Structure formats: C-alpha cells, structure tokens
Amino acid sequence: MKTVLLVEDDKNQLLLYKQELSQEGYNIITAQDGQEAMKRVNEQFPDLIVMDINMPKMSGIESMSKILEKHKKIPIIINTAYSSWKDNFMSWSADAYIIKSSDLTELKNKIKELIG
Amino acid sequence: MLPYIVKDKADNILNYVVGAFEGGFAILDKDLHILWANEKLADMLNIGYNPVGKICREVYRCECKDDTSCSVMQALSSGQKQVSETRLITEKGERRYVQNITTPLKDEHNNITHLLKFSIDITAQEEKIHQLSLLRKLAELTQGTLQIDKLLHLILTCVTAGSALGFNRARLFLVDKERDIIYGTMAVGPSSMEEATKIWSEIARKYEKLEDLIKASEDNYRDDTPLHMITRLMAYTLSDEKETLVKCIKTKKPILEKNAYSSPGMDRNFVTMIAANEFVCVPLVVKDEPIGVICADNYYSLKPITEDRVQLLSTFANHAALAIENADAYKKLGEKVRQLKDTQERLIRSERLAVIGNMAAYVAHEIRNPLVTIGGFARSILRASQQGDQAKQNAEIIVEEVNRLEKILANIMDFSKPVESVKVTSQINELLENTCSLMDPYFKNSRIELTRKFNSMIPGIVIDPTQIKQVFLNLIKNAVESMPGGGSLLLETSLEDEHIKINITDTGEGMTAEIMQNIFVPFFTTKVDGTGVGLAVSQKIIDDHGGYIKVKSSLQDGTTFSIYLPI
Numbered sequence: 001m002k003t004v005l006l007v008e009d010d011k012n013q014l015l016l017y018k019q020e021l022s023q024e025g026y027n028i029i030t031a032q033d034g035q036e037a038m039k040r041v042n043e044q045f046p047d048l049i050v051m052d053i054n055m056p057k058m059s060g061i062e063s064m065s066k067i068l069e070k071h072k073k074i075p076i077i078i079n080t081a082y083s084s085w086k087d088n089f090m091s092w093s094a095d096a097y098i099i100k101s102s103d104l105t106e107l108k109n110k111i112k113e114l115i116g
Numbered sequence: 117m118l119p120y121i122v123k124d125k126a127d128n129i130l131n132y133v134v135g136a137f138e139g140g141f142a143i144l145d146k147d148l149h150i151l152w153a154n155e156k157l158a159d160m161l162n163i164g165y166n167p168v169g170k171i172c173r174e175v176y177r178c179e180c181k182d183d184t185s186c187s188v189m190q191a192l193s194s195g196q197k198q199v200s201e202t203r204l205i206t207e208k209g210e211r212r213y214v215q216n217i218t219t220p221l222k223d224e225h226n227n228i229t230h231l232l233k234f235s236i237d238i239t240a241q242e243e244k245i246h247q248l249s250l251l252r253k254l255a256e257l258t259q260g261t262l263q264i265d266k267l268l269h270l271i272l273t274c275v276t277a278g279s280a281l282g283f284n285r286a287r288l289f290l291v292d293k294e295r296d297i298i299y300g301t302m303a304v305g306p307s308s309m310e311e312a313t314k315i316w317s318e319i320a321r322k323y324e325k326l327e328d329l330i331k332a333s334e335d336n337y338r339d340d341t342p343l344h345m346i347t348r349l350m351a352y353t354l355s356d357e358k359e360t361l362v363k364c365i366k367t368k369k370p371i372l373e374k375n376a377y378s379s380p381g382m383d384r385n386f387v388t389m390i391a392a393n394e395f396v397c398v399p400l401v402v403k404d405e406p407i408g409v410i411c412a413d414n415y416y417s418l419k420p421i422t423e424d425r426v427q428l429l430s431t432f433a434n435h436a437a438l439a440i441e442n443a444d445a446y447k448k449l450g451e452k453v454r455q456l457k458d459t460q461e462r463l464i465r466s467e468r469l470a471v472i473g474n475m476a477a478y479v480a481h482e483i484r485n486p487l488v489t490i491g492g493f494a495r496s497i498l499r500a501s502q503q504g505d506q507a508k509q510n511a512e513i514i515v516e517e518v519n520r521l522e523k524i525l526a527n528i529m530d531f532s533k534p535v536e537s538v539k540v541t542s543q544i545n546e547l548l549e550n551t552c553s554l555m556d557p558y559f560k561n562s563r564i565e566l567t568r569k570f571n572s573m574i575p576g577i578v579i580d581p582t583q584i585k586q587v588f589l590n591l592i593k594n595a596v597e598s599m600p601g602g603g604s605l606l607l608e609t610s611l612e613d614e615h616i617k618i619n620i621t622d623t624g625e626g627m628t629a630e631i632m633q634n635i636f637v638p639f640f641t642t643k644v645d646g647t648g649v650g651l652a653v654s655q656k657i658i659d660d661h662g663g664y665i666k667v668k669s670s671l672q673d674g675t676t677f678s679i680y681l682p683i
Binding site: 012016017 | 480481484485486487488490491492493494495496515518522
C-alpha cells in the first residue's frame with residue numbers, strides 16, 4: 001500500500017482528504033505545517049506528498065524545497081486556493097499544481113498518475 | 117405805429133435775421149395753418165413743395181404722442197413760449213430729430229393772433245447720443261455671453277439688426293495662429309432679396325427692442341444658409357498681404373471698399389465670395405493683437421456705407437473682440453477642467469479597482485477553503501447514500517450550490533489576478549475576425565446574424581492581443597445575451613481622431629440610464645448567473661492600453677459599445 005503525506009493546516013479539510021484518499025486505497029499520514037511535514041518525511045518516507053502553500057510556521061513552498069534537498073525523487077502535488085503561485089518559479093519544482101476544489105477528482109487522478 | 121420808412125427798414129433787418137437763422141422758421145395762424153415759412157424749413161423737412169397754406173402737422177410730420185408734447189399746442193393753450201424735442205420721419209422716409217421753439221404772438225387785448233415756430237435740426241447730436249447708448253447696450257450684451265458660438269452669432273446679429281448697426285449682411289473671420297490662416301467662421305444675413313424684404317418687415321413688426329430681436333434670432337439660428345456655408349469655405353494665409361482680410365489684420369485698421377468690382381488691387385476670388393461691390397472690413401483687436409475681422413455690406417438695400425457707420429462698427433468690434441477673447445479663455449478653461457476631471461475619474465476608478473481586487477482576492481481565498489470542505493463532504497455523503505434517500509437529495513443540493521460558489525470565486529480571482537501584459541503589434545481586424553470564428557457556433561445557436569464592416573486602412577497597433585480578445589469576447593457575449601430571441605450583431609472598425617474605433621452594435625433590449633451608469637462598476641450585474649466582472653475587466657484592459665469605452669443605448673433599440681484604442 002502506497003503512503004501519501006497530506007500537509008494541510010485546515011483540520012476539517014485534512015479530515016476530508018484523509019477519508020477520500022483512504023477510500024482510494026492509500027495509507028494516509030498527515031501534517032499540519034511545513035515543519036511537521038519535514039519530520040514526517042524523514043521518519044516515514046511517504047511515496048507522495050500533497051502540500052498546501054499557506055500554512056503557519058513554514059510555508060508549503062519553503063518546506064517543499066527543503067524536502068527536495070534530501071529526497072529528490074519524492075513526487076509533490078501542490079494543492080492550494082491560490083492560483084497566483086502557479087506562475088511563480090518557486091512552485092515549478094512540484095510535479096503538479098492543483099487549485100483546490102470541493103471536487104477531488106482532479107487530485108485523485110493526479111495521484112494515481114504519479115504513483116498508481 | 118412806426119413811420120413807413122422805419123417799418124421798411126425793420127422788415128429788411130428782420131429778413132436779414134431770418135435768412136441768417138440756421139433752421140426752419142414759420143408763422144402760423146390760430147388754426148395752425150402756415151402763413152409764412154423760410155426756405156430753410158423746406159430744406160430741413162426735405163419737402164419739395166411750398167408749405168404755405170398747409171396745416172402745421174401735415175408739413176412737419178412730428179411723431180408727438182399727444183398735445184402735451186407738441187410745443188405749438190402747448191403755446192396756444194398756455195400763452196407762453198414752449199420748447200420741445202421731437203422725432204419725425206420726412207416724406208422721403210428719413211429719420212430726423214428736431215427742436216421746436218414756439219412763441220405766441222398777441223394783440224393789444226392779450227389774445228393770441230399768431231404763433232412763431234423756430235425749428236432746429238438736432239439729428240446729428242441725437243444720433244451721437246443714440247449711438248453711444250447703443251454701443252453700451254451691445255457691449256453689455258456681448259460681455260454677458262461666454263458660449264463662443266452663441267457669442268459670435270450675437271455679434272453678427274448686432275451688426276445686422278436694424279435697431280443696432282443695421283447692415284444687411286455680416287460675416288465673421290477668425291485668426292488661427294497655429295495654421296497661420298484667417299478663416300470664415302460664421303455669417304448672418306438673408307440669402308435673397310425676397311427673404312430680406314420678408315425678414316425686415318417681420319423684424320420691424322415683431323421686435324421693437326434689440327434684446328427681443330436677439331433672443332428671436334438665437335432661436336432661429338441656422339448654420340445651413342448659403343451665406344454661412346460660402347463664408348465657411350473662405351480661408352486665407354496670413355502671409356498673403358494682398359488679401360483684403362489680411363491687410364485689415366496687419367494694419368489693424370478698417371477698410372471701406374466702395375468699388376470692389378472694378379478695383380484693380382482686389383483679389384477676384386475674394387470679391388466673388390463676398391459678392392458685394394461695396395463692403396467694409398473692421399479688425400477685431402484685443403490688447404493690440406488682431407484676432408479676426410468682421411466684414412459687412414448693404415447688399416440688398418445698396419445703402420452707401422458712411423464713415424460714420426464704419427466708425428461705429430469699429431468701436432463695436434473692439435467690444436466684440438474683448439468678448440470673444442473672454443469666451444475663448446472660458447472655453448479653454450472648461451476644456452482643461454474637463455480633462456482634469458477625466459483624469460481624476462480614471463485615477464479613482466483604477467484605484468477603486470485595485471482596492472476591490474485586493475479585497476476580492478482575500479475574501480475569495482478565505483471562502484474557498486471552507487467551501488472545499490463543505491463540498492467535499494457533501495460529495496462523500498452523496499456517494500454513500502442510497503438512491504431515493506432524503507440525505508442523498510440534500511447532499512446533491514449542497515454540491516450544486518458549492519459548485520456555483522466555486523465558479524463565482526474563480527471568476528473573481530481572474531479579475532483580481534495581476535496580469536502581466538505582453539504587447540505586440542497586432543491587426544485589430546484580424547483579431548476581431550479571429551474572435552468571430554471562435555464564436556461562430558455560438559452565433560448560430562443564438563440565431564444571431566453577424567455583419568462585419570471593417571475598415572481595411574486601419575494600421576497595426578501595439579496591444580496585448582490576448583487581453584483585447586478577452587474584451588471582444590466579453591462585449592460580444594453581452595451583445596448576444598441581450599438578444600435572447602436572436603437578432604443582428606454589427607461589428608465595425610474605423611479611424612477616428614488618432615484612435616481605432618471598434619463598434620459592437622446589437623439590436624437587443626437596450627439599457628435604462630440607471631443601468632448604464634453602473635455597468636462598469638465591478639460586481640454589478642443584471643444577469644441571473646452573472647458575476648459583474650466582465651465589463652469591469654474589459655474597461656480595465658482598455659484603460660491599461662490608454663484607450664476608453666463609450667456606450668450608447670436606448671430601450672428596445674439596442675446598444676452600441678465603442679472601444680477607442682490609440683494609434
């Protein structure tokens with residue numbers, strides 16, 4: 001079973017993703033900010049990361065670049081309400097950029113595409 | 117009783133005195149018959165017959181209102197010497213002002229037997245006074261008008277009004293320093309003898325006061341008279357000093373031409389355009405600077421133009437020039453104020469757009485996150501519930517509503533997103549054509565008949581084609597939506613004042629004035645599912661390109677949006 005790390009500061013949303021992606025057959029681990037995300041990656045080696053950008057303590061962009069320094073091959077999907085980051089080169093190292101929607105089909109398809 | 121010889125001498129002396137007297141002299145009997153008159157009286161009254169035997173009033177033709185203003189009647193009733201001033205119209209139709217002094221002659225019983233009437237012609241003095249008060253009145257009238265067109269017409273009306281300066285026709289020429297020319301601006305006067313006769317009799321009948329005449333002529337002002345149109349065609353370069361108008365400008369002195377048709381120095385073309393053998397040109401001078409010329413003639417009455425009239429016209433022209441200068445300054449000021457207001461409005465608008473944009477972005481993001489959660493869980497409920505279940509139906513409604521909100525948010529984010537524009541030289545016609553072919557199926561579905569009128573001469577301009585296309589799409593989509601039962605859509609491109617103008621005209625429902633005022637306000641919409649950002653974004657884009665959008669609309673007839681992009 002593949003492990004997906006969900007990084008999201010909104011508890012309710014995190015719960016939604018956890019429920020939905022579990023149903024898709026993934027092992028879900030979570031983090032609520034950038035720092036916690038780095039800790040989880042180092043301890044549990046997830047197969048993929050779904051990362052929000054606007055978060056307390058450390059932003060998704062910053063934590064993504066730190067994670068990628070050590071774990072170059074881990075696929076990352078940015079999942080954010082902000083469309084403006086899409087044009088920013090800092091986000092280009094992500095494997096996908098998804099604008100948050102209540103319809104999770106796009107997110108699910110992307111994960112499947114990246115890790116099966 | 118004087119001895120005969122003395123009486124004879126006295127008669128001689130009396131004759132001498134009477135002969136030397138520069139005025140009319142008459143002896144009347146009690147019934148006001150003229151018993152005797154000197155020769156001067158006939159000259160003064162301009163009568164070609166001997167007045168002796170006639171009644172006083174028949175000969176003098178005084179315009180006395182009643183007996184109290186008649187010196188003869190007053191002298192007769194009071195027994196005292198009486199002085200009066202009166203206006204009269206001679207048999208030949210000339211206006212004269214006369215001072216009459218009437219002295220009653222009495223017998224030994226103090227009964228009046230005869231009346232002595234002296235009359236002096238005071239026309240010249242009266243006219244001077246009349247002219248001065250007229251000039252004051254005209255100056256007041258012209259200084260009170262700041263609208264330049266109205267003022268020019270007023271000036272020419274004063275020149276032609278019989279109760280003012282009384283010329284038959286008048287034309288006004290103004291100097292254009294930038295183009296170094298003097299050009300015909302306006303003309304007032306009848307176009308034919310027939311019209312002239314009609315107008316003058318009408319004027320004499322209707323308008324006693326100058327103010328009334330001016331008011332009426334203002335209401336009847338027409339700029340399609342032949343005289344006006346010919347005058348508008350006249351223009352002369354200021355370097356051509358042989359031209360009469362230019363001469364008048366350069367010398368700053370009036371020119372009275374008595375015989376233009378045979379004068380060798382006259383430019384034939386100018387004479388043809390003026391079409392009068394006798395005319396006068398007076399310069400309009402402000403602070404020693406000539407700004408134009410008034411040209412007047414008596415084309416219909418053929419009345420000779422006297423030096424006196426020229427003088428009066430010149431004095432009037434000085435007042436008129438000052439008034440024109442004032443009105444011109446006022447107009448320029450008005451233009452500047454309007455420009456300033458325009459710029460300010462644009463600034464406020466773009467500032468408002470920026471503030472709204474930032475706020476919208478913030479609100480949109482804050483709302484989007486909880487929406488994801490709400491919608492996401494609703495979908496999850498939807499999947500888990502059974503067909504026909506109340507919960508399934510409810511979840512469906514939530515999902516639907518969330519979808520709607522998310523769509524609106526996406527729109528708002530588009531609006532608030534700062535756009536980096538990429539400007540390249542583009543052909544507007546091509547861009548429009550491109551947009552049309554993109555929308556072709558949409559037109560067919562909506563039963564829209566499309567007409568294109570593209571001006572092939574319009575040059576390429578530097579714009580962001582994606583953004584401008586977005587504007588076209590927005591406006592065309594609005595146009596189509598305003599014609600729910602189908603209709604025709606007209607796309608036109610043209611050149612106008614250094615701008616490319618793109619007209620998008622529909623035959624749709626049109627808008628009320630109230631709606632028109634608000635259409636560019638962000639988030640204002642009249643559509644059920646509209647977000648109110650389409651036109652706001654369009655205007656922002658056109659603003660960013662240094663252009664502007666104008667709208668004309670009338671209910672039922674449809675709407676025209678005009679986009680102006682600078683070349």
